[in-house]
Amino acid sequence: MFYAFIRILAFIVLMPIFFIRVKGKENLKVEGGSVIIANHTSNWDPIILGFIVKHTPVCYMAKKELYSNGVKRLFLRLLQTIPVERGKGDLKAVKTALSALKDGKMLGIFPEGTRKGGENGEIGPFEQGAALLALRADVPVIPVYLHAGGYRLFHRVTAYAAPPVYLRDVVGERTSSSAIGGATEYLREQMIELREKSCRS
Secondary structure, X not given: OHXXXXXXXXXXXXXXXXXXXXXXXXXXXXXXXXXXXXXXXXXXXXXXXXXXXXXXXXXXXXXXHHHOOHHHHHHHHHOOOEEEOOOOOOHHHHHHHHHHHHOXXXXXEOOOOOXXXXXXXXXXXXXXXXXXXXXXXXXXXXXXXXXXXXXXXXXXXXXXXXXXXXXXXXXXXXXXXXXHHHHHHHHHHHHHHHHHHHHHO
């Protein structure tokens, strides 16, 4: 109920200031667990990504620093976020994320790790978390490129969604470090292709 309320609030706030368009929206509706990834240039990104996915809540992995006080912590918990300590092997966060995926939830990850790219939207190096989780849970990954041009008021924001990717089809059944690295680079290449597509549109 809380997530539904936030979605309505987001519609009221977002639509008058951003003209949001989705290309490939049919690719977003995946039944069962999935990982959705996107480029990251602004604090608006998780709001926009959650807004364009209509059929299910998007559960984000959020840095632990955001849970600094009771109000923030309650709000983030209600949004089904998963706290994670960045820069460390946070096994508890990994186990929680895997459990969410196996329960059929959609997990939102920004694999660049932090905001990058600015208005040009260039794609930085990817961290390996998204590929690791998708391979271990054996769920598809949906790459989304957010073409926002710096999120200027009253300008169009276009989301380009690629078809779901099953990483085991790319690297096989292995979950070795080399397989995870190869899957990570493959996902980055997919995101770069989406960026190039957005530049041609």
